[in-house]
Amino acid sequence: MIRAAALLLALAVPATAQEAVATYGTGPTALMFRSTTDIAVLGPTIQAFTEANPDITVTYEQWGSNALYKLTLDGCQTGDNPADAVLSSGVHQMVELVNIACARPYRSSLTETLSSERIWRNELWGITREPAVMLYNTDLVPPEEVPRTRFQLLDLMRQQNPRYQNRIATYDIEASGLGYLLAFSDSIEASTFGGLLEGFSRTDAIATCCSAEIIKGVAEGRYLLAYNVLGSYVSTQTNDKIGVILPEDYTLFLSRAFMIPKNAPNPIAASRLLDFLLSDAGKAQLFMSGLEWQRDEDESGLPASSERSIRLEPMLLVARDQQRRSLFITQWRLTFGAPRFLTP
Incomplete structure (x- = not known):
C-alpha cells in the first residue's frame, strides 16, 4: 500500500457490511440484486427495468467488490442468503466464482449479441464498457503539465515538484478489488508499471478504497491528479473542476460482470434483468448513466488502437492465484512501505 496513507471512507463499518440499499418497484416478484455500482449511478436503470416489468x-x-465476492462465495458454498443477480467491477473475482461452479448458465438472443470478450461460458456477461482514466483539477494543474500518457505522468512525478507531494491519488489495491485488477492489468500491459510505483512512492501518493473519495478529492483540490479511476463515475458536466484523460499510450476498458448465482431463488427474474440491460432500452439507460462509453476520436483523442479491453476469460484467474497475488502485494508494499490507516 502507498506509504503516505490509505483513506477508508467507512473506517468504522465492518468490511462485510453493505454500503447502501434501495428498493425499486412494487410488484409481487422479489429480486435481490447486489452490485458494486453506486446506487446513484445505476439506480435510474433499475427503476426503468421495474417500470418495464411492473410485476x-x-x-x-x-457492496464493495471484496465484500461482495466473499458474500457471493459464502452463498455459493452454504446456500445462505444468496442473491438473484450479482454485478461487479471486480471481474477477476467473478471469473473465479464462475470457475468454481457458483453460476447458472443462461442464453438468449440478446446474450448472443455480445462480443467474445464480454461473455464467458454463458455464465458471465459484460454489461458495461468503461475506461480507466486519469483525472486532474482544472484550476490547479497548468495545461502544460496535464499528462496525456503514462510516460508524461512519470516525467511529472520525477520533477519532484512540491505542488504534487501528497496530492496524487490512486486505488488501494488491498481495499479495492477493482483497484487490484487495474493495477495487475497495468503490470502485464505496461513497461511503465515499475516506474509508476517508484513515482507514486517519490511523491507520497495517496491510496484509497473508493472512486467517490478520489473524485471528490480532485474536485476539492485535495488531490491534483488521480490515476486509474473508472471514467463512468466522473461527470464533467456537473463539475467543471475535473478534467478527464484517456491515456494515449493505452486505455484499459472494463465491462462490469453480471452473474446469476447457481442457487438464486428467482433466476427467471434475474435473466429478465440481464436481457433488459442488454436491450436497446437498457443500453440507452446505461449510456445516460455514463456506464457505456462510446468512442469519439474528436472528443477524446484516443485512437481505436489504444483501447485495451479487460476480457472475461480464464486468464483473469492468474490475478486470483494466491501466490501471484501475494507476490504482487509484497512488491506494492516493498515499494511504498507498510500501510498506515487514517480517517479522511
Whole structure:
C-alpha cells in the first residue's frame, strides 16, 4: 500500500457490511440484486427495468467488490442468503466464482449479441464498457503539465515538484478489488508499471478504497491528479473542476460482470434483468448513466488502437492465484512501505 496513507471512507463499518440499499418497484416478484455500482449511478436503470416489468420488485444492495465476492462465495458454498443477480467491477473475482461452479448458465438472443470478450461460458456477461482514466483539477494543474500518457505522468512525478507531494491519488489495491485488477492489468500491459510505483512512492501518493473519495478529492483540490479511476463515475458536466484523460499510450476498458448465482431463488427474474440491460432500452439507460462509453476520436483523442479491453476469460484467474497475488502485494508494499490507516 502507498506509504503516505490509505483513506477508508467507512473506517468504522465492518468490511462485510453493505454500503447502501434501495428498493425499486412494487410488484409481487422479489429480486435481490447486489452490485458494486453506486446506487446513484445505476439506480435510474433499475427503476426503468421495474417500470418495464411492473410485476418485479428489486432490492438493490451496494457492496464493495471484496465484500461482495466473499458474500457471493459464502452463498455459493452454504446456500445462505444468496442473491438473484450479482454485478461487479471486480471481474477477476467473478471469473473465479464462475470457475468454481457458483453460476447458472443462461442464453438468449440478446446474450448472443455480445462480443467474445464480454461473455464467458454463458455464465458471465459484460454489461458495461468503461475506461480507466486519469483525472486532474482544472484550476490547479497548468495545461502544460496535464499528462496525456503514462510516460508524461512519470516525467511529472520525477520533477519532484512540491505542488504534487501528497496530492496524487490512486486505488488501494488491498481495499479495492477493482483497484487490484487495474493495477495487475497495468503490470502485464505496461513497461511503465515499475516506474509508476517508484513515482507514486517519490511523491507520497495517496491510496484509497473508493472512486467517490478520489473524485471528490480532485474536485476539492485535495488531490491534483488521480490515476486509474473508472471514467463512468466522473461527470464533467456537473463539475467543471475535473478534467478527464484517456491515456494515449493505452486505455484499459472494463465491462462490469453480471452473474446469476447457481442457487438464486428467482433466476427467471434475474435473466429478465440481464436481457433488459442488454436491450436497446437498457443500453440507452446505461449510456445516460455514463456506464457505456462510446468512442469519439474528436472528443477524446484516443485512437481505436489504444483501447485495451479487460476480457472475461480464464486468464483473469492468474490475478486470483494466491501466490501471484501475494507476490504482487509484497512488491506494492516493498515499494511504498507498510500501510498506515487514517480517517479522511
